[in-house]
Structure formats: structure tokens, C-alpha cells
Amino acid sequence: MKKLFNSDNLKILESLSFTKTLYAFDFDGTLSKIVTEPGKATISMTTNLLLEELSTHAPVAVISGRSIADLKKHLKFVPKHVIGNHGLEGLGTRPDVLETAHKICATWQTTIKKHLPAEHLKSGVEIEDKKFSLAIHYRKSIAKKNAKLAILKIASNLDPRPRMILGKCVVNLLPPGAPHKGVALVELMLQNGIKSAFYIGDDDTDEDVFSLPNARIFTVRVGNKRTSQAQYYIQKQSEINKVFKTILHFFR
Amino acid sequence: MDNPQHPLKSVFNVGLLLHNLNKEAERKTGLSIVQWSILKYLIEMPATSAQELSEAVRLHPSTLTQSLKRLSRKDLIIVTEDPRDLRKKIISLTRNGKKILDYSDQQMEQIAKPLTEIRNELFIVENFLISLKSSK
Numbered sequence: 161m162k163k164l165f166n167s168d169n170l171k172i173l174e175s176l177s178f179t180k181t182l183y184a185f186d187f188d189g190t191l192s193k194i195v196t197e198p199g200k201a202t203i204s205m206t207t208n209l210l211l212e213e214l215s216t217h218a219p220v221a222v223i224s225g226r227s228i229a230d231l232k233k234h235l236k237f238v239p240k241h242v243i244g245n246h247g248l249e250g251l252g253t254r255p256d257v258l259e260t261a262h263k264i265c266a267t268w269q270t271t272i273k274k275h276l277p278a279e280h281l282k283s284g285v286e287i288e289d290k291k292f293s294l295a296i297h298y299r300k301s302i303a304k305k306n307a308k309l310a311i312l313k314i315a316s317n318l319d320p321r322p323r324m325i326l327g328k329c330v331v332n333l334l335p336p337g338a339p340h341k342g343v344a345l346v347e348l349m350l351q352n353g354i355k356s357a358f359y360i361g362d363d364d365t366d367e368d369v370f371s372l373p374n375a376r377i378f379t380v381r382v383g384n385k386r387t388s389q390a391q392y393y394i395q396k397q398s399e400i401n402k403v404f405k406t407i408l409h410f411f412r
Numbered sequence: 413m414d415n416p417q418h419p420l421k422s423v424f425n426v427g428l429l430l431h432n433l434n435k436e437a438e439r440k441t442g443l444s445i446v447q448w449s450i451l452k453y454l455i456e457m458p459a460t461s462a463q464e465l466s467e468a469v470r471l472h473p474s475t476l477t478q479s480l481k482r483l484s485r486k487d488l489i490i491v492t493e494d495p496r497d498l499r500k501k502i503i504s505l506t507r508n509g510k511k512i513l514d515y516s517d518q519q520m521e522q523i524a525k526p527l528t529e530i531r532n533e534l535f536i537v538e539n540f541l542i543s544l545k546s547s548k
């Protein structure tokens with residue numbers, strides 16, 4: 161990974177503004193700060209305004225593991241493309257596929273509640289029902305390592321077996337065959353006839369975008385991590401407004 | 413009746429025409445047709461690998477390298493290491509490159525006008541090829 165804020169790398173970023181480029185953003189930990197209570201995640205007024213301003217120059221998308229309904233509650237400005245549940249929502253997934261996903265998640269939830277040792281539920285493990293996927297958070301747990309192991313053990317015995325995406329103190333469970341963020345971004349580009357994209361995210365779920373072989377996707381990670389497949393990084397989430405301002409400057 | 417023009421003369425004329433076209437492009441825009449084609453590809457396809465570019469503009473990698481060096485010296489493109497594979501290079505258009513390309517695009521219509529003269533020459537070559545085929 162290379163530092164984004166370096167003059168050569170910024171020139172590459174600038175070259176994206178010469179053609180139709182999709183600017184896509186993860187939500188938690190990227191547009192908004194990571195918080196202990198996912199419900200309390202907020203996007204700052206400035207970030208919100210910058211997101212809105214960018215959308216007047218180029219197509220903009222928010223791609224998140226949250227449901228679309230939840231995302232819309234947190235975004236004061238809702239861009240044209242909002243992709244939820246890691247790509248299950250917002251890309252025209254067939255209603256019967258969603259219906260099946262919803263049923264599967266309901267069954268999983270019952271099983272997890274029944275089998276997850278009560279001590280974990282009492283000590284801060286929370287099941288977030290995202291309608292078409294589940295997110296089991298253990299950020300508030302006092303025994304994070306044990307909680308994670310217990311969640312993974314139960315998840316791997318679920319029927320049907322879920323696709324698991326590990327995030328920051330969260331285990332995401334998706335119905336088999338569900339897309340990931342990488343698939344979602346490529347699909348969004350295809351649907352809109354866009355050949356190049358910018359993507360920024362902070363988490364393991366974003367590695368599905370970072371590891372896409374497409375050279376036309378400019379990837380940035382929030383935080384430097386040696387093992388990440390992202391091309392560039394910014395130091396911390398608080399630099400997101402600087403990223404926006406830099407891109408906007410190219411359009412002026 | 414005049415003797416019909418030999419097709420090889422037509423091929424020569426086409427070559428000459430293209431040579432002059434290239435000279436005219438360089439004089440008016442500072443870019444050869446090849447350089448212009450490279451910039452044209454890069455504006456649509458930012459952060460392109462050298463291999464992809466070489467295939468797209470149909471230039472041998474060593475010939476491409478020479479053109480890229482010239483464009484880079486003029487600050488029209490930037491060649492950087494691929495962050496995911498430091499052995500590879502990625503090539504992007506610079507702001508200056510975009511400016512020159514926009515200007516060249518305006519000029520190109522005028523520069524390309526003599527191309528209409530090629531039609532007659534190509535007609536002669538085509539007829540020759542047809543006659544070759546039918547005499548087989």
C-alpha cells in the first residue's frame with residue numbers, strides 16, 4: 161500500500177476525474193467514525209455536504225453491509241446509488257431471492273439465539289437483523305476472543321451454511337450465493353456503463369473490493385495495513401473530508 | 413487512354429499521405445498521431461498498465477516505452493509504480509496532458525481532412541486485390 165497523499169498518487173487520482181468515474185464509499189469507519197453502538201454512527205455535517213457536492217460532478221455510491229433502510233436513516237444526503245447488505249440490496253436483486261434470504265436469516269437468528277451461550281448475549285454480543293443478512297457484533301463484549309469463537313462455531317453449523325464476512329468486531333452472515341462488495345461495485349459499474357471507479361473502505365469486508373483484479377478501480381484503505389490488497393491508504397477516518405476536498409478540487 | 417496507376421504507386425501515395433498527416437499533426441499540436449492515440453486511450457482508461465496500453469494502441473512494448481518517455485518529459489502523462497506489483501508500471505494522463513489532448517482533438521478534424529484523398533488510392537489497391545483473387 162502507498163500513501164494516498166503523495167503528489168504522484170494524487171495525479172493518478174486526478175486522472176480519474178477526466179472521464180466518467182464512479183466514486184464509491186463504505187459507510188462505517190469511512191464516511192462515519194466507528195462507534196460502540198452501530199445505531200449511533202453519524203456522518204458529520206461537513207462530510208455530508210462534501211458527499212452531496214461530489215454528486216453534482218460525478219456518480220456517487222455508498223456501499224455498505226447495513227441495510228438500505230438503516231443507511232438512509234444515517235445519511236442526511238442520500239446519493240443516487242445506495243447499496244446495502246453487501247450488495248444484496250440496491251442492484252435489482254429479484255424479489256424471490258430477497259424473500260428467500262429473509263426467511264433464511266429469520267431461521268438462523270432463532271438458531272443462534274438458542275445455541276449461543278447465554279453468557280455472551282449477556283456480556284455484550286448483539287445480533288443485528290438486517291433483514292437479508294445478519295451481523296453479530298461483539299465490540300461491547302468483555303471477552304471478545306471467546307465471543308468471536310463461539311459465534312464462528314455456531315455460524316459454521318447453521319443450515320444452510322452462511323457466507324461469513326468478518327469485520328471489525330462483527331461477524332456478518334449472508335445467505336449462500338449472496339454477493340460481496342466487490343461483486344456489488346463491478347455490477348454497479350456495469351449497470352451504469354462506467355469503466356473506472358474510486359473506492360474507499362476501512363474493513364475486511366472491503367478487501368473484496370480491494371482484491372478485484374480490475375486496474376481501473378482505484379482503491380484506498382482507511383488505515384495502513386500490511387496485508388491489505390488496497391493500493392493506497394489514508395491514516396485515519398478523520399482524513400475523509402480531505403479526500404473529498406482533494407477530489408472536488410480536480411473538478412473546479 | 414492513360415495507363416492506369418500501378419497499385420504499388422497507390423500504396424506509396426497512402427504512406428506519403430500518412431507521413432504528411434503525422435507531420436502536420438506534430439506541427440499543429442505538438443503530438444504525433446501515435447502520441448495522440450496514447451493520450452486518447454488514457455483519458456478514457458485512467459491508470460492503465462503498460463501491457464494493456466501496448467495492446468490497445470498496437471505498439472511493440474519497446475516502441476511504446478520511447479513514446480511514453482517523450483510524453484512524460486513533456487509532463488503529459490505520469491508513469492508510476494503499481495502499488496500492488498512494484499515490477500509493473502501504471503500510466504495516467506496529467507492535467508497538462510488533458511489540456512493538450514482537448515486542444516488536439518479540436519485540431520484533428522482539420523488535420524484529418526486529406527484522408528479523403530486516400531479513398532481513390534485505396535480504390536485502386538482494392539481493385540487490384542480483387543483482380544488477383546479472380547485470376548487465381
Ligand SMILES: [Mg+2]
Nearest residue numbers: 186188189363
Ligand atoms: Mg466499514
